Amino acid sequence: MDNDVLRQAPLFSSLDDEAATALGGSMAETKLRRGDVLFHEGDSGDKLYIVTEGKVKLGRSSSDGRENLLAIMGPGQMFGELSLFDPGPRSATVTAVTDASFGSLSHDDLLRWLDGRPQVARGLLSQLASRLRKSNDVVADLVFSDVPGRVAKALLDLADRFGRTADDGVHVHHDLTQEELAQLVGASRETVNKALADFASRGWLRLEPRSVVIMDLERLSRRAR
Amino acid sequence: MDNDVLRQAPLFSSLDDEAATALGGSMAETKLRRGDVLFHEGDSGDKLYIVTEGKVKLGRSSSDGRENLLAIMGPGQMFGELSLFDPGPRSATVTAVTDASFGSLSHDDLLRWLDGRPQVARGLLSQLASRLRKSNDVVADLVFSDVPGRVAKALLDLADRFGRTADDGVHVHHDLTQEELAQLVGASRETVNKALADFASRGWLRLEPRSVVIMDLERLSRRAR
DNA sequence: TCGCGGTTGTGAGCCGGACCACGGCTAGGA
């Protein structure tokens, strides 16, 4: 396993080298191609995954087939922890949006790890707490903001995590289709497209396939609030 | 502190008597009257609270003053844990919906407790995981369901936690005004009122002030999905 | 007893955004 990437994960950042190496040793590696599904909502399974390369989407679908994305996860981020501590089927489907690889850890291995190392438990708790805070923020956005506002916020979040600053703006290769972006903000593809077109016509950003270049972070942030 | 109520809290249910008594000993007690605020969104503070009596609402408000309720908490339920593990200001305002009392535990006391007792850490993790799962469900409902559907779901949840079954139906003294119910499901007071009136006219429930009697759980559940 | 603030019931009008229907564009496979 690639220790450097593991160390990016908030969960492991506080571990000393020996501990990180030992934990890395008990992890298995998985690889996926764009579009491949790692597991489906409703599946059983108790593995925890950490993205080492690429991006995945966590999604759920309604009874009539519509989709909603809970999150996009990139290198260093962790998912699947719900099934570890709140037993039950997987609550979301995980699909690769780019070719991607992961380290995985089983329930048993992790629990063995937890008992001796209170700082790992502390790390997991703060990880979950921060996820919960974010999820509550998403709820507030759905209630308070309109679609353009939510699109702006999503772009800023993606820029924060995946953006590279250049002299013509922040390049964000989010790797999402507008359809996926729409599912992420809980809106229709058409409405999201119109919001993006509007932002572009104001000169706040430039659209590229599966990618945007943000030219005016300031105004975009204001629109997000 | 009242040990019996503490034992209802999932967090403490697995503790033996000695441990529960010891933890109870380090807790302080707080009481509030209906309408009183325990703390505001944005306040600093690192206390964890457990409701021993009554109900509270956790809410956040938008910049333009509108409100949104994240949850209603009753006896045995815990809140304020976010500030424990994800340092930062309180993310919601907590207000008493009925006269209420709480036990509280400080950050330091809890951490002292955590180190020696892996099963408490396990309990906290599963508590947070379950909260996260619920929060994700709320997001899905906001995206997929219409207002009557969300109202039905909220009533069923309240019935599950606070309802008493009698021969004329399940009596749910939720203690919420229709305004508060509306904030809980992310809709306007008027729309919620119309949804309730519609359910009542179909004979699924009977409306009473700050309370409902559910007469047809079956159909209400179907409407919720 | 009489207001009076907070709550509940209900109608009218308007608007954001979903849904539908295209047409153009691009990339990848035969």
Place this chain on the structure above:
DNA sequence: TCCTAGCCGTGGTCCGGCTCACAACCGCGA
């Protein structure tokens, strides 16, 4: 090289739900 499948851009229509407006009601304190 063309053909096809997925994307992307953009109009038109319609409807759920928000806002506004007002009336009835209930309990409570002066």
